[in-house]
């Protein structure tokens with residue numbers, strides 16, 4: 269195993285910013301992962317586990333350690349009663365995998381079509397969209413424990429999935445290298461038609477019982493209109509998707525927000541449970557003055573939706589952070605809601621500015 273040196277990380281992440289990795293290696297097997305971890309340990313080098321790079325911001329200074337690019341492949345499926353268990357290598361590209369499950373007439377992932385990245389990244393932040401989260405169908409996650417270099421198996425409950433987070437992102441952050449993920453999908457079952465955009469899509473077309481294939485196409489169509497599919501000629505390609513997580517607020521905070529907005533404005537929201545309400549970050553960002561398509565040097569807000577920060581070419585990580593901080597400040601001042609970034613920041617030195625950006629409850 270011989271890692272390469274000084275590999276430009278901007279080319280390995282969708283945001284397209286960041287300096288070089290001191291060392292970089294691609295892992296195609298579980299043994300490769302263990303060898304790479306042992307190699308780093310022998311040199312006391314820090315490790316970053318890289319998937320598709322679609323949810324990371326790399327520091328301009330790069331990463332002074334070993335980047336392990338996960339490239340374990342292979343998809344297998346086997347029936348279990350009315351369900352089909354799909355097992356996919358962590359390095360499988362996500363959307364082609366979803367296409368395979370949909371072609372197999374299996375329901376459970378169709379609304380997650382068009383999301384970039386790899387299979388191994390999906391449990392990390394409990395990837396979700398349009399009414400589905402991977403936590404709804406993941407049965408097992410196979411990983412290597414970086415402390416012991418031993419294989420470890422997580423049940424769904426052990427993953428501690430919550431909204432856009434999991435044990436792999438929270439308490440276990442960085443401790444495990446995910447190698448394989450298993451999803452239990454419903455064979456020949458109807459798709460999830462729950463999210464307003466998808467419901468409206470089919471209502472407008474008069475389709476009352478769409479197939480999972482139709483739901484996949486609807487999702488891709490809706491995502492394209494929001495610039496959320498990475499493909500040729502999309503001016504919003506260089507991004508992390510939604511830069512901020514939709515904030516969860518108490519019912520009282522929501523009532524205050526609505527009262528302040530006045531009766532002419534209906535604050536968009538989604539009731540999560542009897543206590544919490546989710547507010548679209550995009551609505552807050554636009555309301556705080558950051559309109560779609562606005563630019564600030566080499567970065568800007570996506571022309572399609574306010575939640576995405578876009579690198580228009582030649583941007584630095586510092587440009588991205590500066591715009592993100594300005595957005596967070598404006599939303600905090602306008603609505604007293606602290607929005608927090610969704611992507612993972614890699615290689616950054618601890619700083620008060622970064623800590624403030626990540627803080628869900630900043631004091632100023």
Ligand SMILES: Cc1cc2nc3c(=O)[nH]c(=O)nc-3n(C[C@H](O)[C@H](O)[C@H](O)COP(=O)(O)OP(=O)(O)OC[C@H]3O[C@@H](n4cnc5c(N)ncnc54)[C@H](O)[C@@H]3O)c2cc1C
Pocket residue numbers: 282316317318319320321322323324338358383384385386387388389390392393394395396397436444445446447495496497498507508509510612
């Ligand atoms: C245009 C666009 C649209 C998007 N839309 C959505 C959306 O609708 N819903 C959504 O939830 N997300 C969305 N995202 C965010 C992103 O695509 C997902 O979070 C994706 O699952 C990240 O996977 P990745 O392989 O790119 O991970 P990376 O970006 O490489 O890594 C993200 C984090 O996961 C860790 N990680 C990755 N692979 C492994 C592994 N094998 N083992 C251990 N840790 C690992 C990394 O260390 C890092 O901490 C979008 C992004 C873009 C650019």
